[in-house]
Amino acid sequence: MTDFDPSAIGYPALFGGVLLGSLIPVIPTGALVGAAAAIAVTTGHLSLPLVLLLSTLGALLGDLATFGVAKVGSATAMRWVAKGQSQERLDAARGQFAARGGLLVVIGRLVPAGRIPVLLAAGTLGYPWRRLGPAALVACVVWAIAYAALGVLSGGLFDNPVVATLLAAVLVLVVGAVVSLLSAWRRRRRLVREHAAHGPGTPT
Template sequence: MNWTDPAALGYPAVFGGVLLGSIIPIVPTGAVVGAAAAVATSSGQLSLPLVIVFSVLGAYLGDVVTFGIPRLGSEAAFRWISRRQPAERLEKAREQFARRGWQLVVVGRLVPAGRIPVLLAAAALSYPWRRLLPAAFVACVLWATAYSLLGIVSGGVFDSPLIATLLATVLVLLVTVLTNLIARWRRKTKERV
């Protein structure tokens, strides 16, 4: 392995960062993808299609693990999730997953801080693997593409990979904060009604 080749480090870093952040949300995965896309756009040292592929693979594997662990122990997961939930709310969640589970999985992946609760609920409610796997794949492709676009914007504006990476990271964080604020505002509005 050539340690001076950016691709030799870049692709494993993208895959590993996204995988780790998808299982344990300590790594801002959107920022990893945006930064790698910015480097690909501004320097040509990474291939943008490969950045997207490795991002999708890391996210998908992470989502499958996040769903799989509680799903394999679904009785215990169900008890943990349902411990303070009214029975009506759990039944409504089960009905929503039965009717439009794939939409919930896709939207959960795209909304910051939505993926893990959706995957845990799906696992606890015994959402079928045969439905989760294609929905999670579509969600990961859309997610990786969206965050790559933020990196492309910053990489297209600046020729310096460092500045493009910083701008991509800031853009991803701003989108995350804005999305969370809008979601919080919508929740409060629904509670008042």
């Protein structure tokens, strides 16, 4: 009887989970990457470079598919992809994208709940594939490295793969929550400044 190879399940689960989570935001893809990186550095059952490669590839394919849906302009597909996204967030993303599209693709990938509005804005604004592709690739590489680093950190703190994996997932969720809170705080401050600049009786 041959020994079971954990990578036979680990690699497909990582790639499929990141791809699915990039299409339908119901899977904490960052936690998957962090957990896989923690397993790689504590057990050797997974290769860290392959974890980074598959995470980047799954995220990139998901982002390109999301952008493609918006680019094609199918109303049904748009409703499916934009489910759970507020109209205010989508409108804000469209307005910002016209000014600095490539940078927003990278930032949107790193900020929780920012990826889909940015990609939908890119598609509906007619952003070209030749510019979206490189920007999305850079965004996914940075994203994969960032979340894998959290997994490597947890693996360096604990030799136990179970503890390291759990800590990696917790670290990813905590970092995501902090970034989300900071983004919400910055949005509120910007709205307050805009309101103060216009004044209560000043026409906009």
